Amino acid sequence: TTIYLKDYTPFGYLVDSVHLTFDLTPHATRVTSRIAFRPNPNATDRTFFLHGEELTLIRAAIDGGEITPELSDKGLTAITPDAPFIWEAEVEIDPGNNTALEGLYMSNGMYCTQCEAEGFRKITYYPDRPDVMSTFTVRINGDLPVLLSNGNPTAKGEGWAEWTDPWPKPAYLFALVAGDLIAHPGQFTTMSDREVELNLWVRPGDEGKCAFGMEALKKSMKWDEDVYGREYDLDVFNIVAVDDFNMGAMENKGLNIFNSSAVLASPETSTDANFERIEAIIAHEYFHNWTGNRITCRDWFQLCLKEGLTVFRDAQFTSDMRSAPVKRIHDAIDLRSRQFPEDNGPLSHPVRPESFQEINNFYTATVYEKGAEIIGMLKRLVGDEAYAKALDLYFDRHDGQACTIEDWLKVFEDTTDRDLSQFKRWYSQSGTPRIAVAEAWDDGTYTLTLSQRTEPTPGQDDKQPQVIPVAVGLLGPNGDEVRSTEVLELTETEQSFQFTGLAARPVASILRDFSAPVILEQDQTNSERAFLLAHDTDPFNRWQAGRSLAQDTLLRMISDEAAPDADYLDGLLSVLRDGELDPAYRALMLGLPAQSELAATLYERGDTPDPMAIWAAVETLRQATAQHMQDLLPRLHGEAMVDAPYSPDAEQSGKRALGSAALALTSRLDGGAMAADAYANADNMTLQLTALSCLLRARKGEEELAGFYDQWKHDRLVMDKWFGLQVSMASPEATPKTARALTEHPDFNWKNPNRFRAVMGALAMNHAGFHQTDGTGYQLLADWLIRLDPVNPQTTARMCAAFQTWTRYDAGRQDLMRAQLTRIAETPNLSRDTTEMVSRILGA
Ligand code: ZN
Numbered sequence: 001t002t003i004y005l006k007d008y009t010p011f012g013y014l015v016d017s018v019h020l021t022f023d024l025t026p027h028a029t030r031v032t033s034r035i036a037f038r039p040n041p042n043a044t045d046r047t048f049f050l051h052g053e054e055l056t057l058i059r060a061a062i063d064g065g066e067i068t069p070e071l072s073d074k075g076l077t078a079i080t081p082d083a084p085f086i087w088e089a090e091v092e093i094d095p096g097n098n099t100a101l102e103g104l105y106m107s108n109g110m111y112c113t114q115c116e117a118e119g120f121r122k123i124t125y126y127p128d129r130p131d132v133m134s135t136f137t138v139r140i141n142g143d144l145p146v147l148l149s150n151g152n153p154t155a156k157g158e159g160w161a162e163w164t165d166p167w168p169k170p171a172y173l174f175a176l177v178a179g180d181l182i183a184h185p186g187q188f189t190t191m192s193d194r195e196v197e198l199n200l201w202v203r204p205g206d207e208g209k210c211a212f213g214m215e216a217l218k219k220s221m222k223w224d225e226d227v228y229g230r231e232y233d234l235d236v237f238n239i240v241a242v243d244d245f246n247m248g249a250m251e252n253k254g255l256n257i258f259n260s261s262a263v264l265a266s267p268e269t270s271t272d273a274n275f276e277r278i279e280a281i282i283a284h285e286y287f288h289n290w291t292g293n294r295i296t297c298r299d300w301f302q303l304c305l306k307e308g309l310t311v312f313r314d315a316q317f318t319s320d321m322r323s324a325p326v327k328r329i330h331d332a333i334d335l336r337s338r339q340f341p342e343d344n345g346p347l348s349h350p351v352r353p354e355s356f357q358e359i360n361n362f363y364t365a366t367v368y369e370k371g372a373e374i375i376g377m378l379k380r381l382v383g384d385e386a387y388a389k390a391l392d393l394y395f396d397r398h399d400g401q402a403c404t405i406e407d408w409l410k411v412f413e414d415t416t417d418r419d420l421s422q423f424k425r426w427y428s429q430s431g432t433p434r435i436a437v438a439e440a441w442d443d444g445t446y447t448l449t450l451s452q453r454t455e456p457t458p459g460q461d462d463k464q465p466q467v468i469p470v471a472v473g474l475l476g477p478n479g480d481e482v483r484s485t486e487v488l489e490l491t492e493t494e495q496s497f498q499f500t501g502l503a504a505r506p507v508a509s510i511l512r513d514f515s516a517p518v519i520l521e522q523d524q525t526n527s528e529r530a531f532l533l534a535h536d537t538d539p540f541n542r543w544q545a546g547r548s549l550a551q552d553t554l555l556r557m558i559s560d561e562a563a564p565d566a567d568y569l570d571g572l573l574s575v576l577r578d579g580e581l582d583p584a585y586r587a588l589m590l591g592l593p594a595q596s597e598l599a600a601t602l603y604e605r606g607d608t609p610d611p612m613a614i615w616a617a618v619e620t621l622r623q624a625t626a627q628h629m630q631d632l633l634p635r636l637h638g639e640a641m642v643d644a645p646y647s648p649d650a651e652q653s654g655k656r657a658l659g660s661a662a663l664a665l666t667s668r669l670d671g672g673a674m675a676a677d678a679y680a681n682a683d684n685m686t687l688q689l690t691a692l693s694c695l696l697r698a699r700k701g702e703e704e705l706a707g708f709y710d711q712w713k714h715d716r717l718v719m720d721k722w723f724g725l726q727v728s729m730a731s732p733e734a735t736p737k738t739a740r741a742l743t744e745h746p747d748f749n750w751k752n753p754n755r756f757r758a759v760m761g762a763l764a765m766n767h768a769g770f771h772q773t774d775g776t777g778y779q780l781l782a783d784w785l786i787r788l789d790p791v792n793p794q795t796t797a798r799m800c801a802a803f804q805t806w807t808r809y810d811a812g813r814q815d816l817m818r819a820q821l822t823r824i825a826e827t828p829n830l831s832r833d834t835t836e837m838v839s840r841i842l843g844a
Contacts, residue, residue: 039084054094089124100793103122112176181240183201185197190225201240213263261720432454434452435450435470437450524548549567592621611770723747756795763781825839
């Protein structure tokens with residue numbers, strides 16, 4: 001069944017309070033609920049339907065009188081009084097056998113929950129929809145030392161604890177944790193001088209991986225006060241690390257639950273990239289307390305209301321904590337590699353979808369990351385001051401409510417007097433807009449003509465022009481900036497913008513700071529790109545110029561067997577030589593477009609991408625780059641050798657990123673000799689893993705790989721890296737075999753999503769390896785998706801996206817991929833999650 005946005009109706013009842021009692025036992029947990037309902041004056045339909053799935057109903061009563069509700073596999077209906085009443089129910093559930101990791105489940109002997117989006121209905125009968133909000137009181141009975149739920153602790157004794165959450169919330173924010181856990185404590189004083197007790201709860205053995213997460217939490221709390229004026233609103237804030245978790249983390253009120261990979265860190269076991277990601281996720285979940293919890297979503301179609309805004313806020317936080325240009329470049333790389341394929345393929349959907357079968361399939365890069373880009377565009381269009389005012393109004397006006405995108409846009413309209421009806425298309429129109437650029441120069445006047453177009457996407461044949469902020473600056477012939485950044489508002493299909501009074505024809509720097517999530521189609525010459533690479537004052541576009549040069553030379557190497565381009569190699573060399581430039585930024589300069597991205601570009605040009613040809617071109621360009629920079633490499637590598645105790649901060653990690661990139665290039669010249677040395681001397685995971693990956697890429701490092709296993713076999717998060725690295729570093733031909741062999745390893749706990757993704761995610765990401773012409777990559781992935789589906793539909797469905805680009809490739813590969821997709825689709829009892837994904841990918 002498909003659910004539509006247009007069908008929204010409010011629930012017939014309001015909930016005044018919820019009391020829950022849990023009697024925890026692994027296979028027969030009892031959940032007793034006592035809920036105060038009253039008729040909703042704003043609703044007409046009084047059907048009393050409560051969601052409930054996989055529950056055994058023991059007893060139900062209304063106002064103390066036992067009743068026999070009508071049960072289905074989706075929930076129950078009952079006859080209710082036409083006045084306020086008390087609903088009581090007792091159900092039994094089986095957390096010990098809950099492998100889907102949704103609802104109440106167990107992970108290593110610990111009870112935990114994941115209720116977003118629709119998991120609460122697997123805990124008890126309830127109107128499990130985000131617009132039904134209530135206060136919750138929870139009593140947990142269980143013989144485990146730590147018993148946690150939302151809100152503030154209000155009472156406890158031997159074997160029980162009671163928690164009260166005073167803030168009305170939807171059921172998806174409910175959480176419960178019970179286990180043998182150790183607290184890493186902390187403390188925060190809020191802007192109005194309230195003391196908040198902080199705890200990061202982990203399993204024994206993980207105590208040494210908490211300090212960084214705790215500091216990140218405190219920084220997030222402070223930042224949200226300083227920048228958004230948002231204060232925390234409970235006496236305690238708890239975070240729990242869980243090994244078995246489908247996503248990154250969850251913002252349950254006062255009790256955030258994290259995938260252990262998204263919170264636990266130590267220098268010995270985590271890379272710089274892990275630290276940065278953890279800092280961002282902690283911030284993200286904490287920021288949800290206001291954007292998501294205090295103000296929540298009316299229905300799941302509005303998911304981007306909380307996710308787009310919260311991703312935007314965590315990006316602002318990271319820019320403030322670290323380097324803003326580096327963060328912006330990371331985000332553009334991420335958008336192009338994860339969101340663009342979604343937006344331009346069979347899974348394309350609007351940031352606010354209009355229908356779905358399984359909402360878990362819409363926790364996507366489009367909703368999250370493109371959703372965040374929309375907020376960024378809005379802020380750029382209205383300006384920082386108006387943005388701040390609009391946000392104040394949003395918090396003021398909607399605190400305690402379940403809102404829509406219309407509510408969100410209205411606060412901007414009310415603070416700025418702008419009409420945002422055209423801008424709103426960003427929420428309803430799917431597909432990535434393309435902007436074509438035409439330039440003219442006449443007697444001191446430079447004319448820039450921009451035209452926009454969006455290709456048809458599933459269900460949307462005709463596209464309307466969108467409001468696109470295009471940040472532009474102009475450089476004069478000497479490289480000086482003759483016009484500083486100006487935001488052009490492209491609203492028509494085609495529009496011209498004039499710059500007058502110029503002494504000479506300028507070079508335009510267009511889409512500075514990646515001011516919109518679009519594809520820029522600009523016929524730049526390589527000498528213009530090299531000019532911008534040398535002179536652009538906008539760090540994003542300076543990087544982009546290098547990236548365009550790289551892409552251009554790669555495409556010509558692939559299609560015309562051209563040699564690596566000298567403009568690219570020389571330009572890169574001079575940027576890398578510039579010791580004034582941030583090392584992190586220089587490391588980014590050394591990056592290349594992803595092979596899948598090159599495949600997309602070739603496909604869009606009307607060519608059929610050949611993954612092996614793409615792979616070979618990248619290898620050749622890497623080799624040429626190594627040779628071209630040979631003399632510089634030792635110096636660059638030296639910059640990584642930080643002469644201070646390890647810190648994951650922006651400065652040190654930037655240096656290590658540059659050093660690592662230099663080591664990777666060096667390994668192409670010395671067969672891995674320097675990497676072997678670096679491996680032996682590594683005293684943190686960043687350097688250890690970089691060195692190991694260089695060795696594997698040089699087809700060496702067998703001994704080191706075995707040594708790494710012995711050193712780290714006790715650490716699940718490090719072992720995930722060990723599994724993943726072997727698949728990502730394998731040669732294309734060996735990739736499927738390597739992945740298959742790893743699935744036979746005794747430590748391949750495939751029911752653990754992190755371990756499953758370590759192998760299968762790496763397989764799907766290894767472009768040339770996954771797309772081997774014998775189809776073994778496709779088959780291996782499909783075998784495992786079919787196996788995982790009955791155990792964990794959510795993770796299975798997500799990973800089906802590995803096939804979303806199948807129509808880009810040659811007929812042989814298409815046939816092989818279609819066959820695997822069809823095999824998955826025809827599997828008996830396939831989950832609703834996976835069924836929806838596979839049928840969308842197949843275009844059915
Ligand atoms: Zn979120």
